[in-house]
Structures are given as C-alpha cells and as structure tokens.
Amino acid sequence: MPQNTDDALVNEIDGRLDDLFAEDKTPKKADEESSDIKEYPLKELKAVILSIDWEITDDAMKRLADQVVGLKKRYKDDRIVFMLIQLLGSIGEHIRINKGKSHPDSFKFLNSLFKKLDKVVRTKGLTESEKKKILSVEVNKYKVLKDKLLPRKPVAEKGKQVKPAAKAKAEKADVLPIEAFANAMDQIRQLIRSEFKALRDELRSGKERK
C-alpha cells in the first residue's frame, strides 16, 4: 500500500513536471474538465482515432500502435488507464492485421474505448471505483466482441480435416485471413488474460472490502 502511494505521488510530480517543461504547443482551450491539464495527453491518439475513422491505412494503424506504446509507458502506474490503452492496442492490432476482415464491431469498440479513455484521463476527481466500473463495461464489450469472433475458428479447424483437394481450394481463399485472424486473436488473448486476472483480483478485493 505505501508503495502505491509513492507511485501516485511520483506520477503526480512527473505529470506536473511534464506540464511545466513540455514543449510549447498551441495552448488548448481549457474546459471545465481539464482546467489543470495544459497539454492534453491524448491529443495525438485522438487524431489517429479520427483518421482511422476516415480511412484505414497502414500508416494510421502504425501511428496507433506507436501511440499505444508511448501512452503505456506514460500510464504504466495507472492500472485502469493502462488497461484501457492495452485493450485499445489489442483491438488496433486486430484491425491492423485483418483490415477489411475485421469484425465490424471492432470499430465501434475502438471508438468506445477511446471515449472512455478520454473520460478517465480528463475528468478530475473520478474515484477509483468509478474508473473500475468504466473499465469493466469495456471489458464486457470486449468479451462480447470476442464471442462474436470465436465461432469462426471451428470452421477453420474443420477445414483442415477435409480431403486434400478441398483443402487446397479452401487454403487459397481462406487460410491467409483466417491464420492472421487466429494470430491476432491469440495475441489479444495473451495480452488480455493477465489483465483480466488482475482486474478480477481487484474487483474481488473491492467487494471484500465492502
């Protein structure tokens, strides 16, 4: 516990220092929610999300991945924000690999994640449990999306058992996207599994406290 407090303090100081010594950019008009945030940390991410909404290009997806890496470093001590970014990175990876084969809901999820991330980062004085609630809603959405994606997998496996001739035909058309898709799903699963566990533990400890 004391360690957590220290982390929070270091974080806050780091944040202040970042604010004070940040490169001068056009000052963003401060609104009610972010009156003390001079530089909006998600500015670049927002631009990337908007450009993906407009056109999905390799460049935009690469920029998203870069933002995720940068923001994960920045928020490595803020578990909720970190996990939201993690989810964002995973779904971004899914879209990057699958492009047009991505599930249509991936884009809704991407936008929703950004909105929540934005809210958590900008809103002053959100309690930890409020933040957790936001995260668990997104995690549930992720689960729903994952369930929608999974039924496709058995089809691919069945395809592997059919006769060689039919298999060859199926491979030509399907294997690339399906394999890529499976890889992406594995990545997402691995990335998320550990986070789920941590989340479950936290939620459980939260309940126990009540």
Place this chain on the structure above:
Amino acid sequence: MSYTLGQEQLDRMEDILQEHLVDIGVRCVFLIDMAGNIIANKDNGKIKHDVYSLAALAAGNFGAVSAMAKIIGEGEFSLLFHKGKKENIHFNKIEADFLLITIFSNEISLGFLRLKVGEVAEMIKKVLSEINTP
C-alpha cells in the same frame, strides 16, 4: 448498345454485395450503370427505398461531379460521400461505366466502409470483366 449480364454473373455480384456489405451492417447497396440502370441491389430487408429514382439521381449526381472535376483539372474525385444525421451515402466508381452506391448508418465507421467498398469494387470488376471476355 445493349449489354446483358448472365444469370450466373448477377448471382455472383449479389452474393458479393450481400456477404461483404449487407452482412457487415450496410442498409442498402446497389450497383448501377452511368445511365442510371440498376444492375444489382441488396438491402437488409428492413428498409424499402425507391431504388430506381435513387439510381437515376445518383447517376446524374455522379456525372455532374465528374464534370466539375474535369473543369477544375481533376481527372476524378476519388471520394464521393454524403453525410447525414443518421444515413450516409457513399459512391464508388467501378471501371468507366459503373457505380457502386452504399447507404449506411453512423453505426458503421466510414474508414471501415471505404475499405470494404474497395474490396467489393475489385471483386465486381472481376465479374464485369467477363462481359467483355466471355
């Protein structure tokens, strides 16, 4: 000059429209020629637009925009898209003579739709090329 497409080609085109556009949540999609004739159309079964009038207007609209492009020295505008509060229309030219028109709600990201329409355009192009080389 009349042209005709075989039953099998039309079936394939409708299957493409269904699988790659309607099934991802597009409300209505139709393939027309520049004269405003409807070649293939598919919808989600929930809406009934007057597709014949839409096709006539879309062909006219696209023709007008292309003419504007020429006047300002652009060969062609690559993106033609009308955004509404709830419904949006996207136009995509296929070869010189055909137009793929997609009506979709804000539920679908434009970026994703553009990607899908691009893929579908390539597939349709392949089917259409068989008119010339039967």
Place this chain on the structure above:
Amino acid sequence: MAFINPKKKEVQVKIVYYGPGRGGKTTNLEFIYKKFSNRVKTEMVTIKTHGDRTLFFDFLPFDIGKVNGYDVKIQLYTVPGQVKYNATRRLVLRGVDGIVFVADSMMVRREKNILSIKNLQEDLANYKKSIFKIPLVLQYNKVDLSEQGIPLTSVETLQKDLNSQLKTSAFEASALKGTNVVTTMKKIISMTIATIVKELK
C-alpha cells in the same frame, strides 16, 4: 444501353424527352404521371430551379408489365431545354434507348426547334449514336394555342424543318391538355422495345 437482367427477368428502358426550352417536355411527363398515378407507384422526381424550369432532369419510372416474359420498366427522363444547360443535357442522354423530340409549334420558336434538333444530333454523336438510327418520335406541341389566336408554324413547315431527313413518326399534340401525349409515349415505347429486341437477336 438498355439493361437486361435475366435473373429478375427485367428490362430497363431509358427514354428521354428532348427539345427547346419551354417546349413542354416536363408537361408531357406531368400529364403521364397524373393520368397513370395508379400505375406509377413512385413519386416523379424533378430537379428544378426556383423559376420552375428544369435544372437537371425530370424522372418518371413505371412498369408496363411483361413483354416476352420480361418485366419492362420504362424510365422517362426530360432534359433541361435551355441552351446554357448543354453539359447536364448531355449527361442525361447517356445510355438513352429512345427519344421524343418535343418541338414548339409557336411561330416565334421555329428557329429554336431547328437549333435544338441539331444539338441533339451532336449530343448523340458524342455517345457514338446516330440520330438516324436511334428510335425517335417527333411531337409538335402546343397546337391548342391556335384557339387563342397565337400564330403557329404549320405542320408542313415543321415536317420540312425537322423531319425531312429523319422521316419518322410525328404527332401534333397539346401536353397541357393531354392531346396525343399518351399516343406519343406509346409510339416511342413500342419503337424502342422493337429495336432492343432486334439488337438482341
């Protein structure tokens, strides 16, 4: 470029009403729309200016039922008649299957008719079509105006001006009153379908 869909057993036929400005092209379509409102299930589409002049085109689609087992969908269009709309007029003619040339019988418009039919010939040539080959019907509109003492060009003169080389069917008509509007339409539809059938063979 009639589109034939063997899957739906459907033929889409594009017929364009062409002619000088204020000649009565839109009035032709409006009469048909009113007369067959039970048959025309959709709204007539018009793109007009504030002054009620056709800016781009009018569009009236309707089904005429089955011909040789095919569902025939007729699509009537008008072009904007005013000279300045040459570009949009040309757009509407793209893929046309049959044309009704609506001439204005008023004496003062004689020159405009001749210019307009020349313009039609050029526009068609632009799509590599010949005015002598495409199904075409002439309509000498506004004959009702003689009752009001307005001087009209005689049918003989109109025939000489417009039809001496084309030698196609021509009808005296009043789009406003509906005289011969349906006759003109029936004629162009049957000529056009006959041509499409012939081309298919």
